[in-house]
Amino acid sequence: MSKTIEIHLSDAQTIMELSQLIQKYDAEIFLKKNVNGSIMEANLKSILGLINLQLQGSDQVTVVCEGPDAKEALEAVENFLKQ
Template identity: 80%
Template sequence: MANQVEKTIRIQLNDAQTIMELSQLIQKYNAEIFLQKNVLGSMVEANLKSILGLINLQLQGEDQVKVICEGPDAETALEAIESFLKAG
């Protein structure tokens, strides 16, 4: 059974951070990585390894999101994503 971890995070992005940087950061992990965000009352989920998925989420500072990672390095991937999203 694959290792799965999840965590709800309040984003604290700064102006210098881009979704391209986040996309590049997570490409090295073998885990499947998803992010869920409430958009206008509907829960939207995107694969974080998809740049289009990241764009569609329209991440902004102070958004609350759930990160779900599944795979052999899920915990490490979750730590890296949390660190990036809370770097602001």
């Protein structure tokens, strides 16, 4: 299950909060971002992966979730990134 979204993060939101939010899901959750023509992919449960993506407001990203609670995980990530 995947969905492409545009990020709208507030200054108060941190990647640590996103990481903590998704730890409760059994699904594997990945984020894909086009950086200068190359697709970068990171496991959202990895803080280092999130840091390397350098997420910014108005970035277009694809969230990919696989597993038993993929739908719920995708909704949680989307809600966080679009605040």
